[in-house]
Amino acid sequence: MSPPSVIGQPISxxxxxxxxxxxxxxxxxxxxxxxxxxxxxxxxxxxxGVIATIDTAAAETAAGVVxxxxxxxxxxxPYREHKADVDPEDGERLHVLQDDxxxxxxxxxxxxxxxxxxxxTHGASLVRVTYHEEPALTDFGQAETRAVPPGARRxxxxxxxxxxxxxxxAALAAAAVRVVAEYVIPREQHNPxxxxxxxxxxxDVTLTLWDKTQWVDNVxxxxxxxxxxxxxxVRVVSPFGGGAFGSALRPWPHVTLAAMAARHxxxxxxxxxxxxxxxxxxxxxxxxxxxxxxxAERTGRLVALHHxxxxxxxxxxxxxxxxxxxTRLLYSCPNVTTRYRVAPMNxxxxxxxxxxxxxxxxxxxxxxxxxxxxxxxxxxxQLRVRNDAERDEDADLPxxxxxxxxxxxxxxxxxxxxxxxxxxxSMRDTxxxxxxxxxxxxxxxxxVEAASARVQLLVDGSAIVSSAAxxxxxxxxxxxxxxxxxxxxxxxHRVTFELGDTRMPTAPVHGGSITMASVGSAVQAAxxxxxxxxxxRAKRPSADLVEVLRQLDYSVDxxxxxxxxxxxxxxxMHAFGAVFAEVVVDAALGTVRVPRIVGAYGAGxxxxxxxxxxxxxxxxVMGIGMALLEHTVVDARSGRVVNSDLAGYLVPVNxxxxxxxxxxxDEHDPHVNPLGVKGVAEITLVGVAAAIAxxxxxxTGRRVRELPITAEKLV
Amino acid sequence: MKVRLALxxxxxxxxxxxxxxxxxxEVLREDLGLTGTKHGCELGECGTCTVLVDGEPVLSCLAxxxxxxxxxxxxxxxxxxxxxxxxLQQAFAELGAAQCGYCTPGILLTAQALLDETPTPTRDxxxxxxAGNLCRCTGYTKILDAVELASMRMGARK
Numbered sequence: 001m002s003p004p005s006v007i008g009q010p011i012s013x014x015x016x017x018x019x020x021x022x023x024x025x026x027x028x029x030x031x032x033x034x035x036x037x038x039x040x041x042x043x044x045x046x047x048x049g050v051i052a053t054i055d056t057a058a059a060e061t062a063a064g065v066v067x068x069x070x071x072x073x074x075x076x077x078p079y080r081e082h083k084a085d086v087d088p089e090d091g092e093r094l095h096v097l098q099d100d101x102x103x104x105x106x107x108x109x110x111x112x113x114x115x116x117x118x119x120x121t122h123g124a125s126l127v128r129v130t131y132h133e134e135p136a137l138t139d140f141g142q143a144e145t146r147a148v149p150p151g152a153r154r155x156x157x158x159x160x161x162x163x164x165x166x167x168x169x170a171a172l173a174a175a176a177v178r179v180v181a182e183y184v185i186p187r188e189q190h191n192p193x194x195x196x197x198x199x200x201x202x203x204d205v206t207l208t209l210w211d212k213t214q215w216v217d218n219v220x221x222x223x224x225x226x227x228x229x230x231x232x233x234v235r236v237v238s239p240f241g242g243g244a245f246g247s248a249l250r251p252w253p254h255v256t257l258a259a260m261a262a263r264h265x266x267x268x269x270x271x272x273x274x275x276x277x278x279x280x281x282x283x284x285x286x287x288x289x290x291x292x293x294x295x296a297e298r299t300g301r302l303v304a305l306h307h308x309x310x311x312x313x314x315x316x317x318x319x320x321x322x323x324x325x326x327t328r329l330l331y332s333c334p335n336v337t338t339r340y341r342v343a344p345m346n347x348x349x350x351x352x353x354x355x356x357x358x359x360x361x362x363x364x365x366x367x368x369x370x371x372x373x374x375x376x377x378x379x380x381x382q383l384r385v386r387n388d389a390e391r392d393e394d395a396d397l398p399x400x401x402x403x404x405x406x407x408x409x410x411x412x413x414x415x416x417x418x419x420x421x422x423x424x425x426s427m428r429d430t431x432x433x434x435x436x437x438x439x440x441x442x443x444x445x446x447x448v449e450a451a452s453a454r455v456q457l458l459v460d461g462s463a464i465v466s467s468a469a470x471x472x473x474x475x476x477x478x479x480x481x482x483x484x485x486x487x488x489x490x491x492x493h494r495v496t497f498e499l500g501d502t503r504m505p506t507a508p509v510h511g512g513s514i515t516m517a518s519v520g521s522a523v524q525a526a527x528x529x530x531x532x533x534x535x536x537r538a539k540r541p542s543a544d545l546v547e548v549l550r551q552l553d554y555s556v557d558x559x560x561x562x563x564x565x566x567x568x569x570x571x572x573m574h575a576f577g578a579v580f581a582e583v584v585v586d587a588a589l590g591t592v593r594v595p596r597i598v599g600a601y602g603a604g605x606x607x608x609x610x611x612x613x614x615x616x617x618x619x620x621v622m623g624i625g626m627a628l629l630e631h632t633v634v635d636a637r638s639g640r641v642v643n644s645d646l647a648g649y650l651v652p653v654n655x656x657x658x659x660x661x662x663x664x665x666d667e668h669d670p671h672v673n674p675l676g677v678k679g680v681a682e683i684t685l686v687g688v689a690a691a692i693a694x695x696x697x698x699x700t701g702r703r704v705r706e707l708p709i710t711a712e713k714l715v
Numbered sequence: 716m717k718v719r720l721a722l723x724x725x726x727x728x729x730x731x732x733x734x735x736x737x738x739x740x741e742v743l744r745e746d747l748g749l750t751g752t753k754h755g756c757e758l759g760e761c762g763t764c765t766v767l768v769d770g771e772p773v774l775s776c777l778a779x780x781x782x783x784x785x786x787x788x789x790x791x792x793x794x795x796x797x798x799x800x801x802x803l804q805q806a807f808a809e810l811g812a813a814q815c816g817y818c819t820p821g822i823l824l825t826a827q828a829l830l831d832e833t834p835t836p837t838r839d840x841x842x843x844x845x846a847g848n849l850c851r852c853t854g855y856t857k858i859l860d861a862v863e864l865a866s867m868r869m870g871a872r873k
Contacts, residue, residue: 012808012809012810012811013808013811013813015816016807016808016809016811016813017800017804017808018816019807019808019813019816019819020791020800020803020804020805020807020808020813020816020819020820020823021751021791021792021794021795021800021804022749022750022751022752022790022791022792022820023751024816025750026750026753026817028750028754029744029750031748116745117741117745118734118736118737118741191851192815192817192851193753193755193761193763193815193817193818193849193850193851194753194755194815194817195754195755195756240815240816241815242753242815242816242817243814243815243817243851243852245851272754274757275755275756275757275758275760472815473814473815473816473852474814475811475814610810610811611811611814613811614811614814614852614853614854614857615814615852617853617854617856617857618814618851618852618853618854619854620854621854621855622851645756645758645760646756646758646760646761646849647758647760651849651851652854652855653846653849653855654842654845654846654848654850654855654858654859655842655846657854657855657856660854660856
């Protein structure tokens with residue numbers, strides 16, 4: 001008899017014990033031996049120009065300093081061409097310490113290596129740099145006027161400058177009801193609690209990196225390209241990530257610096273960026289200005305939708321994201337235009353931050369929908385249900401499944417939406433403070449990438465399953481163990497899942513909510529094959545795998561590469577959700593509290609409700625941060641980030657969090673992938689900021705269109 | 716200028732030769748290999764480096780070992796007794812209060828100090844005690860639930 005199903009069970013994290021005892025090792029905590037040197041980065045203090053002089057004499061003679069690397073003495077690296085999915089299609093990454101050019105404030109201009117971190121930090125403070133400063137574009141207001149359409153073609157994964165279906169201009173002009181408004185998202189920072197860190201060690205011609213990354217295979221490939229060595233000569237290890245949310249999708253300059261320095265001083269080198277340095281070199285969600293125009297009939301039916309956005313990018317890479325993608329398919333509308341522009345500036349390159357594109361784009365669209373509901377004097381839930389799309393009108397494909405209406409029904413009921421008095425400023429709590437209810441739609445695409453997994457079935461009746469995947473926190477170790485145990489027909493405790501090492505079979509990036517679908521499918525396929533092989537080799541017939549394995553003379557060892565099927569050619573595949581938020585506003589002080597959020601999601605099959613729920617709550621709380629707190633302030637004169645620490649950049653603390661509830665509606669999608677999973681990481685952030693902003697309007701009558709909604713915008 | 720530091724860490728006497736200005740965080744992580752104490756900002760903002768000194772939560776990134784010689788330092792490695800998890804550790808692992816796990820050691824130790832002082836805290840007292848610990852993954856609710864669960868179990872055990 002096979003054990004009871006473990007997929008869908010709220011299993012506690014298999015790595016929980018290692019995390020509560022301090023045993024889990026993160027990048028900076030590996031010990032490459034007693035000769036470890038510590039590297040500290042010196043960064044530019046201008047946003048554009050060339051380095052005139054670098055005086056390293058004092059640093060070089062400081063106690064414990066082993067080497068000071070600058071563009072003058074750093075080895076020239078091959079920097080062979082390398083582009084991964086996580087790299088912008090247009091442009092080229094910074095070539096670190098290869099020339100005297102400065103492209104942005106905070107760019108690495110030197111590295112001090114010393115015997116201890118303290119000595120390296122002191123040495124770095126002694127490096128004197130002078131510059132020939134050149135005019136730099138650091139003011140978004142100026143850069144916006146020089147914005148350009150994205151260069152990369154849509155077929156190459158780019159995001160189009162213009163799209164059009166029907167005639168939105170004409171339909172808007174003829175519409176009975178119109179809403180036109182501008183919305184602003186500030187730059188936001190991922191701020192995982194773990195600092196970005198890399199340890200590099202060379203042994204002859206081979207390089208080992210212990211790195212904070214969401215994609216070990218790509219770090220290997222990029223370092224092989226940068227140093228011009230075969231990928232077989234690079235090993236990258238990353239068993240645990242202390243959060244990332246996108247900041248560790250790409251290897252940033254410090255990874256190359258660590259490897260360069262380790263070779264230069266012929267000993268292992270560790271670089272741990274400071275919190276401050278992360279603001280200048282590990283990416284961010286770009287500052288984005290959006291304009292939305294909606295036209296509707298009196299019945300609420302959308303007849304015109306225009307959505308445009310302009311976002312910052314760097315001068316050396318053109319970062320684009322799916323800012324307007326959801327707008328083209330979320331609602332049924334015959335006339336839709338989108339227009340996307342990027343503004344190159346003297347800043348470091350942005351990078352995907354949790355729900356990149358959708359989180360920003362749907363803030364604008366879903367606030368505009370709320371404004372339309374007000375203009376129509378219609379319930380905001382009813383407006384969304386009325387405009388629900390039966391098929392993807394952009395791709396002209398049916399949805400593989402779509403639970404938007406169901407999410408609004410379930411979410412509204414759970415939230416108590418019927419208690420809402422639609423008139424702004426009409427609701428108060430027992431202390432007399434203003435109360436508001438708001439809602440928003442959420443959606444995020446489902447992607448499946450090729451992945452591989454290895455299964456070893458041992459003669460003691462246990463299994464080791466591995467893939468070069470990552471776990472930055474969501475619970476990859478646990479969910480993969482569940483999939484493997486269920487597929488093999490073994491109890492959980494007999495299965496060990498390993499990840500985070502380039503020596504394991506290849507896995508795609510751990511981002512974009514694709515890990516469960518991609519790696520999970522590979523694990524499932526490999527386990528199916530391994531189980532079959534074991535039974536084929538059984539000496540005596542048995543239905544029990546453990547019994548079969550104990551008869552074997554040697555273990556079963558199977559590696560399977562799994563390619564996604566062609567479902568994406570026939571179906572539009574997305575998760576959908578509905579978010580409801582309650583706010584309480586102190587009218588005199590302008591302070592906003594969020595006592596309640598309910599999110600209902602159609603995210604396919606949920607492998608582990610415990611980890612999925614935890615991840616969803618975390619997404620909502622990041623949404624509270626986006627709505628009310630988070631804002632990277634850039635000095636428009638210098639390009640310097642003003643609030644580059646956790647005292648100046650506010651993230652939600654536990655006092656910001658009250659009752660949060662995530663509901664996963666029952667959804668069986670036979671098309672997305674064999675496991676039927678859609679992913680939950682990104683979608684749980686989408687829509688939260690809009691729901692809160694809409695609730696603030698309901699509470700106060702004030703429409704705040706620029707995030708974050710801070711007190712001064714309400715008094 | 717290095718000094719000889721006599722520290723009591725997790726009940727053991729440890730001697731370290733380190734510069735007088737080297738922080739407790741670095742001494743623990745680098746000199747003593749106790750990497751369970753995490754490094755998040757070095758500015759006293761995130762709480763992830765919290766350890767206990769004579770039972771009180773202290774931000775190890777702002778503490779100098781020379782100032783706490785002879786006092787009892789507890790790190791996450793010293794929280795479980797003889798392989799048996801502290802009820803807080805058990806509850807955190809069970810409820811999924813640790814996601815990426817990086818802020819977890821600092822939160823566990825801060826919570827331990829709270830429960831030692833106030834065995835059955837209210838939700839608000841838990842929130843107050845953990846006010847200085849940032850978490851970017853969990854959304855906090857599971858952490859608060861886990862402290863409540865541990866408190867309940869510890870009360871039942873007495």
